[in-house]
Amino acid sequence: MFNRILILSASVGNGHVTAAEALKKAFEIKGLANEVRHEDVLKFTNPLFRRLYGNAYISLVNSMPEVLGWVYDSLDEPWKNEKRRLFFDKLNTRPFVKMLREYDPDWIVCTHFLPSEIISDLKGKGKMSTPQAIVVTDFDMHAMWLCRNYEHYFVALEETAVYLRSLGVSDEKMTVSGIPIDPKFAASKPSKEMRAKYGLDPDTPTVMLSLGGFGVGRIDTLLDGLRAIKTPVQVLAMCGKNEELKSKLKKENGNQTGARVIPIGYTRDMDEYMSASDLIVGKPGGLTTCEALAKGLVFVIANPIPGQEERNADHLLEQGAAIRSNNPATLGYKIEQLINDSNRLTQMRQNAQTFARPNAAFDIADTLASLGDRD
Numbered sequence: 001m002f003n004r005i006l007i008l009s010a011s012v013g014n015g016h017v018t019a020a021e022a023l024k025k026a027f028e029i030k031g032l033a034n035e036v037r038h039e040d041v042l043k044f045t046n047p048l049f050r051r052l053y054g055n056a057y058i059s060l061v062n063s064m065p066e067v068l069g070w071v072y073d074s075l076d077e078p079w080k081n082e083k084r085r086l087f088f089d090k091l092n093t094r095p096f097v098k099m100l101r102e103y104d105p106d107w108i109v110c111t112h113f114l115p116s117e118i119i120s121d122l123k124g125k126g127k128m129s130t131p132q133a134i135v136v137t138d139f140d141m142h143a144m145w146l147c148r149n150y151e152h153y154f155v156a157l158e159e160t161a162v163y164l165r166s167l168g169v170s171d172e173k174m175t176v177s178g179i180p181i182d183p184k185f186a187a188s189k190p191s192k193e194m195r196a197k198y199g200l201d202p203d204t205p206t207v208m209l210s211l212g213g214f215g216v217g218r219i220d221t222l223l224d225g226l227r228a229i230k231t232p233v234q235v236l237a238m239c240g241k242n243e244e245l246k247s248k249l250k251k252e253n254g255n256q257t258g259a260r261v262i263p264i265g266y267t268r269d270m271d272e273y274m275s276a277s278d279l280i281v282g283k284p285g286g287l288t289t290c291e292a293l294a295k296g297l298v299f300v301i302a303n304p305i306p307g308q309e310e311r312n313a314d315h316l317l318e319q320g321a322a323i324r325s326n327n328p329a330t331l332g333y334k335i336e337q338l339i340n341d342s343n344r345l346t347q348m349r350q351n352a353q354t355f356a357r358p359n360a361a362f363d364i365a366d367t368l369a370s371l372g373d374r375d
Contacts, residue, residue: 002033002369007099008115011040015287016112019137020181020318023109029183032369035105044096046084066228069306076143078167093118093344094281106134107368111180112144116302120147133368136160137179140311153369154364156286156357157315163338177364178357179286185271185294186358200234200262205339207259208236208273208297210282217337218303218328219245222281225331229259229340236273237263271295278345279335284312293321293356296349300325321352355373 005027009020020038027036061237096118100108106128108114112195122128131151141163153174155161161176192202200206209226211219227236239246249263264273274280274295281300282288289312290297299322305314316322323338325331337344357363 002106003035004037004103004105005033005107005109006100006103006366007036007038007111008041009038009108009110010042010112010114012042012112012114013285015137015285018107018182018273018287019135019180021110022137022182022361023111023364026180026183026365030362030365030369032365037105039099041046041112043116044093044099045147052114066243066306067152069310072142072307078143078146080143095128097122100130105130107367108362109135111135111137113142113147116145116147116150120149120186123149131371133364134178135177135364136307138312139289139315140308141177141330142308152368154367156346175364175367177292177367178360180361181287181290181294181358182271183359185270185274185291186285189275191276191278194272197272202278204260205231205233205237206277206279207233207300207335208238208277208280208282210238210280210288211240211242221250221328222302223261223306225325225328226281226335227259227261228332229336229339231258231336233259233335233339234279235259235261236269237261237269238273239263239265241266270322278349279334281325281331281340284309284316289316290356290360296353296356298322298338298345298348298352300331302328302331316355319351319355320348321355322348 007014007020007023013018017040022093024036028031031335055176069342074340110132116132116134119132133152133154134145134147134150135154136145136156139146139160141155141160146167151173154177155164156174156179157173161174166176185231193249195202197205200327206228209222237249242263246263246265268290273294274297279300280292280297281302284299284301284304286308289299299316301313301316301322301324304310313322313324317324323334325334327361
């Protein structure tokens with residue numbers, strides 16, 4: 001049993017933080033450590049770097065996704081930009097290093113490449129000996145995840161393991177685990193029960209519309225496409241903390257003979273809403289995708305971010321667990337075709353569950369326990 005486990009993320013989007021919280025929960029449920037702590041590494045940087053690093057990604061996603069895709073591809077060359085960590089060191093790592101030394105964990109687990117590269121640099125300079133595990137939170141592994149000094153990698157796919165082997169990583173230093181999601185997504189919750197719980201028609205096909213990351217104009221376009229569906233369907237519009245959008249959708253009357261749009265605000269019960277659904281429409285981020293797969297949802301890919309989401313989309317399509325809508329005008333048509341082909345929908349939902357790894361967080365925790373502590 002470990003004394004202390006430190007899990008490090010970076011609040012660049014929600015996925016890395018969500019994965020870290022899932023691992024923390026898994027360690028606590030398993031009782032594998034006396035104390036499990038999760039920290040956002042950006043909290044220990046200076047305010048300027050925190051704003052630039054944390055906001056630049058979101059800004060590019062919303063305003064210039066094509067530029068983000070170009071940056072993603074241009075940096076995806078092993079070891080090409082290894083000196084980038086020195087830039088961070090010059091800005092401010094002392095509070096972070098101070099926290100690491102004072103906490104003195106048995107293992108450090110990183111769900112973002114920023115803390116992992118800092119720790120790798122410290123280990124390479126002989127300033128730290130704590131073992132670190134790196135948990136990659138997308139299906140593909142970008143070169144920025146590569147470190148010189150680490151004890152173990154956890155990756156989503158066997159294909160990613162093949163890539164690591166080509167770079168000289170031994171099988172003993174990596175595990176194909178899947179991407180960690182909250183353990184509650186592994187629990188079976190019958191769809192009709194969940195629909196009844198949330199006031200939905202138990203027999204009507206249900207589509208979850210994940211609106212995170214979409215701009216206002218794109219949201220309207222997506223909703224117009226869904227409202228064009230003539231087959232009875234209920235659409236769960238997941239508005240998150242966007243109260244303005246939720247209020248707007250409540251005031252609008254959908255086509256009651258076809259799609260019924262039901263706005264849902266911020267919720268901690270996403271697993272239950274997914275259990276109530278058949279399909280999910282949205283952007284295939286690593287964590288959202290894995291949560292949806294765990295619930296056997298067919299992914300309807302819309303406007304993936306160039307780079308990692310495009311690659312995630314490729315894997316979903318290869319596994320027969322997704323369809324893609326490149327034109328909002330045909331979104332409703334493609335969904336309606338799938339809903340009305342029950343055999344195809346059933347097969348795709350089975351494909352999603354086959355591809356899923358709902359117990360990834362527990363598997364990672366168990367593997368680390370088997371590796372033992374540094375003593």
